[in-house]
Amino acid sequence: MASITIRNLDEAAKQALRERAARNGRSMEEEARVLLGAAAGVAPVMDAGPTTLAAADYPARGKRVLLIISGGIAAYKSLDLIRRLRERGVGVRAVMTAAAQRFVTPLAVGAIAGGEVFTDLFDRAAEHDIGHIRLAREADLVVVAPATADLIARMAHGLADDLATAILLATARPVLVAPAMNPAMWRHPATRRNVATLERDGVRLVGPATGEMAESGEAGTGRMAEPLDIVAAVGALLGSAPGPLAGLSAVVTSGPTHEPIDPVRYIANRSSGRQGHAIAAALAAAGARVTLVAGPVTLADPAGVATVHVETARQMQAAVEAALPVDIAVMVAAVADWRTQAEAGQKIKKAAGEGPPVLALTENPDILRSVGHHARRPRLVIGFAAETEQLAAHARAKLKRKGADWIVANDVSPQTGIMGGTRNRVHLVTATGVEDWPEMDKHDVARALIARIASHFGRTVPEARPGA
Numbered sequence: 001m002a003s004i005t006i007r008n009l010d011e012a013a014k015q016a017l018r019e020r021a022a023r024n025g026r027s028m029e030e031e032a033r034v035l036l037g038a039a040a041g042v043a044p045v046m047d048a049g050p051t052t053l054a055a056a057d058y059p060a061r062g063k064r065v066l067l068i069i070s071g072g073i074a075a076y077k078s079l080d081l082i083r084r085l086r087e088r089g090v091g092v093r094a095v096m097t098a099a100a101q102r103f104v105t106p107l108a109v110g111a112i113a114g115g116e117v118f119t120d121l122f123d124r125a126a127e128h129d130i131g132h133i134r135l136a137r138e139a140d141l142v143v144v145a146p147a148t149a150d151l152i153a154r155m156a157h158g159l160a161d162d163l164a165t166a167i168l169l170a171t172a173r174p175v176l177v178a179p180a181m182n183p184a185m186w187r188h189p190a191t192r193r194n195v196a197t198l199e200r201d202g203v204r205l206v207g208p209a210t211g212e213m214a215e216s217g218e219a220g221t222g223r224m225a226e227p228l229d230i231v232a233a234v235g236a237l238l239g240s241a242p243g244p245l246a247g248l249s250a251v252v253t254s255g256p257t258h259e260p261i262d263p264v265r266y267i268a269n270r271s272s273g274r275q276g277h278a279i280a281a282a283l284a285a286a287g288a289r290v291t292l293v294a295g296p297v298t299l300a301d302p303a304g305v306a307t308v309h310v311e312t313a314r315q316m317q318a319a320v321e322a323a324l325p326v327d328i329a330v331m332v333a334a335v336a337d338w339r340t341q342a343e344a345g346q347k348i349k350k351a352a353g354e355g356p357p358v359l360a361l362t363e364n365p366d367i368l369r370s371v372g373h374h375a376r377r378p379r380l381v382i383g384f385a386a387e388t389e390q391l392a393a394h395a396r397a398k399l400k401r402k403g404a405d406w407i408v409a410n411d412v413s414p415q416t417g418i419m420g421g422t423r424n425r426v427h428l429v430t431a432t433g434v435e436d437w438p439e440m441d442k443h444d445v446a447r448a449l450i451a452r453i454a455s456h457f458g459r460t461v462p463e464a465r466p467g468a
């Protein structure tokens with residue numbers, strides 16, 4: 001078969017091809033082959049799709065993802081995942097199992113992905129040039145989302161009885177799996193064995209998260225990681241450029257703390273950990289080495305981040321201390337100010353005639369303050385302030401008291417929906433003034449903060465300003 005000689009094309013065609021190839025993260029030869037395949041009607045054009053300004057710093061921009069969708073209830077979320085990847089300049093080609101097509105149609109997936117969806121191992125048009133092998137090769141990363149218990153089992157056993165598993169067996173590319181199933185299926189010893197096998201084989205996992213399942217009344221571990229968490233994991237896996245924070249290390253705290261009253265009761269707060277986890281993921285995606293100290297949350301551990309799970313403020317302080325020295329500390333966790341003076345050894349009983357027990361409280365360690373005044377103080381200490389009134393005044397006072405460089409203040413009054421919600425409206429307080437950032441998704445707040453951190457260290461991230 002004749003090979004493609006780009007040299008022989010006229011200048012205008014060469015330039016157009018060069019631009020297309022750069023936009024789609026392909027070589028010019030690859031781009032030419034994709035276009036010829038499309039013209040011959042045997043392969044879709046897999047464009048990277050429109051790139052938004054906010055996505056300009058996405059580390060996997062210009063890369064190609066082969067997304068395998070299997071037959072779980074979370075399959076509808078794969079549409080959002082495709083959209084999020086494409087708007088970050090990632091080319092997405094989709095493969096669906098037979099069961100996945102019972103949940104979302106190839107038509108919908110193809111419309112969002114901007115190309116043909118592959119469903120059949122024995123497709124004559126695609127297989128005349130061994131289509132499943134080609135699909136396995138023509139991607140930088142294979143993502144399985146959602147990954148059913150069934151598909152995980154077939155992967156673990158090396159089956160290749162449909163297009164999805166044939167690709168997964170044939171690919172030499174990294175594989176990222178986002179499990180999604182009922183908690184009982186996730187807990188089952190067979191699934192535990194299969195997941196352990198995949199991990200031994202070098203497959204990377206994102207999630208599952210803990211929380212409400214689609215089935216009413218069901219809760220536990222098994223929810224698919226949110227599309228933006230999968231996007232972050234893809235970025236962490238595919239980020240080829242060194243990243244603006246390469247060579248720097250960070251510790252991030254996230255979530256609430258639980259302070260025990262007795263063996264079954266505890267003092268807690270409404271923090272979800274969404275903002276802290278998003279910051280840890282964004283720091284890692286920017287190339288920093290990150291330790292995340294997470295209080296009890298239902299979120300998946302961010303990919304590419306060393307996560308330490310703790311419950312109480314004292315455990316959180318010990319874990320932060322163990323992570324030092326680092327260059328950057330971002331203290332996002334809503335650490336309980338107080339704990340009970342003494343945790344009851346047994347469940348406190350209601351006794352007839354006696355009134356309610358009085359809880360004597362004592363102060364918890366002030367983790368931000370101890371980091372801000374530490375002998376091994378990080379070069380940049382950032383604290384979060386959850387306030388319900390006089391935001392800027394309180395944040396400025398906190399900046400001084402805690403020895404922090406910056407305070408990110410957010411209004412957590414119940415009517416804002418910020419605590420526990422997905423969006424945030426923050427004010428960045430530094431020694432020189434207060435910046436009011438517009439309301440954004442917590443992942444966008446994280447990215448804007450990472451751009452500020454990068455410029456603090458003299459490493460700019462273009463076009464990732466708040467509101468960009």
Ligand SMILES: Cc1cc2nc3c(=O)[nH]c(=O)nc-3n(C[C@H](O)[C@H](O)[C@H](O)COP(=O)(O)O)c2cc1C
Pocket residue numbers: 069070071072073074097098099100147148149150151152180181182185
């Ligand atoms: C309504 C419904 C929801 C389902 N949701 C899930 C799920 O979330 N996770 C899962 O592992 N299996 C789920 N299943 C079972 C899978 O669809 C089934 O195991 C199927 O064989 C998976 O095929 P696949 O792995 O080839 O996509 C569900 C089945 C039904 C009928």
